[in-house]
Amino acid sequence: MKHLGAVHEFLGMKIDKQEDSYFLSQRSYAASILQQMDLLHYKPLANPTCTKFPATYPIDKHVNDHSLYRCITGSLQYLTLTRPDIAYNANQLSQNMHDPQPQHFYMLKRRLRYIKGTLNFGIPITKTNLLLKSYSDADWAGDPVSRKPTSGYCSFLGDMIISWTVKKQHTVARSSTESEYCALAALTTDIIWLCRLLSEFGIPQNYPIDIFCDNTSAIALTNNPVFHARTKHIEKGQKFIRDHLQQNNIRLLPISTIDQTVDIFTKALSTPRFLKLRNNLTVLQDPQIAGEC
Structure with a gap:
């Protein structure tokens, strides 16, 4: 056995050590998922879900690539290790892996556009x-x-x-x-x-x-x-x-239902409520990057 020093990254998970805390994230892994779907240039979304679906769905060049859908959905499942805020969305996408339809690719892109805007998010480990x-x-x-x-x-x-x-x-x-x-x-x-x-x-x-x-x-x-x-x-x-x-x-x-944190795990929510419950889950932006901003 060899001592490799303090851990900084493990199986795609980045571990940042602060003075009295740690921060776990998967920024590089999430960016690689976006690159697979050619979504790095798309505008981000504040909410991965939608409470009302459109009547028609835009034409998607990946709509017939079911293997890509399964690959990206599996990657999102792994991303939930540090992103519990997308656990509900990954669960919904996983239920359609056998035969994804245009609406499922629409849902997948919404999830990925949300991830694009939250690449620096993760979960902190603090003294408590x-x-x-x-x-x-x-x-x-x-x-x-x-x-x-x-x-x-x-x-x-x-x-x-x-x-x-x-x-x-x-x-x-x-x-x-x-x-x-x-x-x-x-x-x-x-x-x-x-x-x-x-x-x-x-x-x-x-x-x-x-x-x-x-x-x-x-x-x-x-x-x-x-x-x-x-x-x-x-x-x-x-x-x-x-x-x-x-x-x-x-x-x-x-x-109270208003204070029920795990509502974010069971249904699609409006953006203000989703953001509130995401904070309750302690899914936050990397403090180092937030400080630079």
């Missing part, structure tokens, strides 16, 4: 408290074709985001409560793993982990063992969450 907290959300029947919900959740260690997930649920939910509840069950599993990992690093979480959810019905269902006809089919997951509630491993807390 080491208390774990998590957020959970789900978009009920968000997929217009399958009507399956999209789960989104993330965890913070102090002020640093350390884990995030965007995933379409496997089954169609019969209510928003059910979709939110399934997202809570998935997050609880992730929290158990995070707590074990942190314990191995000597950072035990000897307190109930706060989980913030904006669906009061899902919280009530978790705390109330009484079931009715609409919830019999999710009893197994309910017992799983209740066990950890009773063992004081987790604590469910309500949060």
Whole structure:
């Protein structure tokens, strides 16, 4: 083995060390993705999603190159290692890799034009408290074709985001409560793993982990063992969450939908709200470049 000194770059991830912090980004990797699509000269966008699609789509020279679509979409998945703000978009694009249509290439270009304007963005690692907290959300029947919900959740260690997930649920939910509840069950599993990992690093979480959810019905269902006809089919997951509630491993807390950070993982948002939630995720511009500006 050879000591190569302080790390500056690892597998396309740039690691900048400041006086009392680190900054993780993938500027060079993101620029190479733009170059593959010949988008370096395009104007950037402030929001990668759109709440309303156009009636017709512009002619794109890449529209028949399905292999390029798959290649770029896979690259965007890797880019989410330091860019949780595009996790929802990468998830949406990945669902159409088998047969991308003109509208999917339109969506792909919007994502890339957003990345062009945020090449210097990444996530900071700063000195903070080491208390774990998590957020959970789900978009009920968000997929217009399958009507399956999209789960989104993330965890913070102090002020640093350390884990995030965007995933379409496997089954169609019969209510928003059910979709939110399934997202809570998935997050609880992730929290158990995070707590074990942190314990191995000597950072035990000897307190109930706060989980913030904006669906009061899902919280009530978790705390109330009484079931009715609409919830019999999710009893197994309910017992799983209740066990950890009773063992004081987790604590469910309500949060306003306005303050729900993981809305950015489950749906297309207006630009002002997207920018606000991006800041909540601590996806920021490289402080060195921001200082030069």
